[in-house]
Amino acid sequence: MPLSPEARSLAARCEPRVNELARRMARESFEELPGYPELPDDVKDLEIAATARHGVRLFLRHVGEQDADRPGSHRLFRERAAQRAEEGMPLHLLLRTHALGTYVLWQALRDVARPGEEAALVELVDVLLRSHPAIVGAVAETYLDERSALEAEQRAQQRSLVRGLLDGMVPPGHVLLDQLRLEGPALVLALGVDVPPAEGPVAVRRRLRRVQTVLDHAFDVDVLALLEGDGGRVVVPADCAPPDELPRRLSKASGLQVRVAAVRADGPAHITDAARTATEILRITRACGMPPGLHRLDDVLLEYHLSRRNESSHRIAALLDPVAERPELLETLRTHLAHQQDRRATAGALGLHPNTVDNRLAKIAETSGIDLSSPRGTALALAALLLRDAEA
Known part of the structure; x- marks a missing residue:
């Protein structure tokens, strides 16, 4: 709905005050926000003031043209939101500057309004409030996208450093490891x-x-x-x-x-x-x-020692070659050793009858030549399992 000539005239009286309003926002109004006073002066005087100036001019242009959806009208807001995200400014502080800036602009319109221009003032406030959600939405969306990208990049870099450290590719004392x-x-x-x-x-x-x-x-x-x-x-x-x-x-x-x-x-x-x-x-x-x-x-001292490779490793691993094509025999042997060679416990773990366990162990002993009833045979079988697993 087109604005009345009175509303456009009222808005036009604010145009000479654009720079003044931007300075007031950047150097006075926003100072009451927690965390804002700690920002560098150049950020306030250049970037934030320029963003405020752009916001005021954008509003005045909308009043004159009634074109709130012009492509690219929020580009500067998005660019500044991405910068603030990269610098680590909290999102709540960034959004509160936009909300407070809207209030300062409303105060300026109210101050220049003359008696009898109440209806025109209401028209302008309507435009101001309708345009604010789109700006805040663009700012929040860009900020969150940028933070998400930055955090993903940081996680990827950290994972790369951790992987390099664990794999021995990043030497101890490397300057990058300070991040860890x-x-x-x-x-x-x-x-x-x-x-x-x-x-x-x-x-x-x-x-x-x-x-x-x-x-x-x-x-x-x-x-x-x-x-x-x-x-x-x-x-x-x-x-x-x-x-x-x-x-x-x-x-x-x-x-x-x-x-x-x-x-x-x-x-x-x-x-x-x-x-x-x-x-x-x-x-x-x-x-x-x-x-x-x-x-x-x-917990695995003996097993760890038996699994170390040396010149005899391949010969020990080869002891189980005769049953390599019988996975059920290898699984029975593995389970039997894990249960301290208790045939009933092994049968229970595998869901078999104890006699079936005996038959499988006898088959292993017959084909491999390992005497599972002797301590030496048990150690050989354990070492063979560990070394075959390491090869696999």
Whole structure:
């Protein structure tokens, strides 16, 4: 609906005051907002004042042309919102400057209004209030998009640094590692999900966010995590021990059985080795059929030693070649060793009759030549399983 000549005339009387209004907003009105006085003077005098000046002129142009939806009219607001997001200005402060700027403009219109121009003033306020939501919407949308992009970039950079540290690609003492807040001892974890489900990427991201939240709360610090669908690696930048209930809490959050291997690193220079050890502990617990839970090196000392490769490794691993094509035999052997060679416990775990377990173990002994009834044969079978798993 076109504005009356009286409304346009009233708005025109504000045009000579555009610069004055912009300065008042940037240097007086906004100063009452929490956090605004701490902004640099050049930001106030140049960027914020220029944005305020643009906003006042945009309103006056709308009054004259009645074209509030001209393409590009919010471009400067969007550019400034992106800058404020990059600089870290809180969104609430940015939006409050726009709201307060609208109020200052209303005060200016009221001050220049003459007796009898009340109806014209109402028309202008109507235009002002109708245009404000579009501006605030453009500012908030751009700010949030920019913050989201910046945070995604920061997360990607942090993940890259953590990955480089864990893999030994970023040497200790590198200047970039200052961003990770790693100075003294740290705790390194390897997480494993026994049977990752088939699920979409959105479900995976949600599950990983829940896992990250549990880790942060468990250690009361923002842990450095590289999480994937089947587990991941974690660096806790603190000299601490993992809570015994951590695997249970992770399993509850993810809906899956989770196993955790924990290794202490004396300092940043030891994190790479600690990560390798934790990953190896995790592999060993799986290869030996151990149930999910919290595992440390002391829990698998013998198995860890037996799984080290040397000139005899390939010959030990080859002892199980005769049953390599019989996965049910290997699984029976693995379960039997995990249950301290208790045939009934093995049968219960596999859902078999104890006699079936006996028959399978006899077949393994016959074809491989390993005497599972002797301590030496048990050690050989355990070492062969571990070394074959490492090769795989």
